Amino acid sequence: MPTIALTHHVQILAAPGPRHEEILTLEALAFVGQLVGAFEGRRLELMKERRRQALRIASGSPLDFPRATSAVRADRSWRVAPPAPGLTDRRVEITGPPDRRMTVNALNSGARVWMADFEDATAPTWENIVGGQLNLLDAIERRIDFTTPEGKEYRLADRESLATIMVRPRGWHLDEEHLAYDGRSVPAALVDFGLYFFHCAQRQIDAGHGPYFYLPKLENRYEARLWNDVFVTAQDLLGIPRGTIRATVLIETITAAFEMEEILHELREHSAGLNAGRWDYLFSMIKTFGHRTDFLLPDRAKVTMAAPFMRAYTELLVRTCHRRGAHAIGGMAAHVPGRDPAANEAVFAKVRLDKEREAEDGFDGSWVAHPGLVPVCREVFDAVLGTRPHQLDRGRDDVEVFAQDLLSVRRISGPPTPEGVRTSIAVALGYFAAWLRGQGAVALDGLMEDAATAEIARVQIWQWLRHRVIERETVRRLLDDELAALGAAYPWAPLDDIRALFERTTLSGELPLFFTPDAYSRHLVRQAEAQA
Structure with missing residues (x-):
């Protein structure tokens, strides 16, 4: 592999690809290098703390709301920043990888937000990572229109009707081995965040929006604090006002569920709310308590959002967000409509029931994985919201969730x-x-x-x-x-x-x-x- 030396000790350890030089500029990689130099040590220590926490739980230490931050939870005066331009109304969000076709389809889908996903929906080949950054840049510059060899055309609609872009970088636990800093792999999260922010932050501001993100796999408030410090540093380095960045945190680990308010508090200047990342949440539950027979789960299809511990999780999320003026975004509808109208009606009915539960519970919007589900989700939230952009006024003070409620898995366990x-x-x-x-x-x-x-x-x-x-x-x-x-x-x-x-x-x-x-x-x- 060729090695190209760059400032701040960043090296490219991969072969060059088409147009890679537009993203992997000396200046962009120097910017990433500054972020790595400033924050890599803290990231590594937080990854060690994840392992220590896992060992404590495995040895029998109870999981509960932290006593050390009880004052943060009790203080009713603090709130997160108001919704940023393009993020006031989020009733339908679509997710998908930032490949070229999905970029056009998602932006044109009628959803209010597109989460361009470098994490769970992207296999992190070097071509996918750099290509995804190119596609986002091209979309913002409106030069992503293209025609397939079969003659199918992909064209962006009018700017006013396009979805707002939010980028989900990879999690703190992942490395990017195609870049190195002082001989070590670079944190993948800082690569995805840094390249997009460097190239697109000012362009998004000029277009009337801003650099917006989804943050995955956080396990506690300290990991949120690390992201907040990255945001402050990145904005200062590029001369962008603090608070311009906005980020929604996916609550998709059981430990983060016990620190929702603390996570919002750490990010409050940059917060755009919380999301109920239901699939990773179940994954986290099994990882964390897989050694215990009382956390034995049945088939995934049987663990619905009506399960008591999942209800406690989602209702706590809505109450927490609305208490602090933050959006609460619901989980994924992963169905893919086909060509059979009768089968599609059954799919739409399932999705409609799921979204009706979320809208009635107070969520301000929800996720779909396919453009064909956007109208169903929008119809449900339109019925509840009407002309209002959200339902932040629903404080859900009727909800009271205790530690045992979040952990009440036994009631649905089975072979x-x-x-x-x-x-x-x-x-x-x-x-x-x-x-x-x-x-x-x-x-x-x-x-x-x-x-x-x-x-x-x-x-x-x-x-x-x-x-x-x-x-x-x-x-x-x-x-x-x-x-x-x-x-x-x-x-x-x-x-x-x-x-x-x-x-x-x-x-x-x-x-x-x-x-x-x-x-x-x-x-x-x-x-x-x-x-x-």
């Missing part, structure tokens, strides 16, 4: 079904196949699956094996069956790599916290090196 076991294996394998090929969001059996749902699939198998509610021989037999079916359907699928990835992350004695770091290093980075 997995044979079909549930097979489905989890099939989802994990199908997603691994797509991810290793560079596709981070894939439709499987009518649902848009991403890294979060693949994580749930594999950790559920691990948990069921751990507590011996299924036999290892059964899993291995189903693994062989599903791999054979995958190979028949997709002859290009690297079955040996997929099997090895499943076995390392699902059948091991100790549960790997994420499948992505190891798979990224073993496959996506090494694959890029082989092609260079």
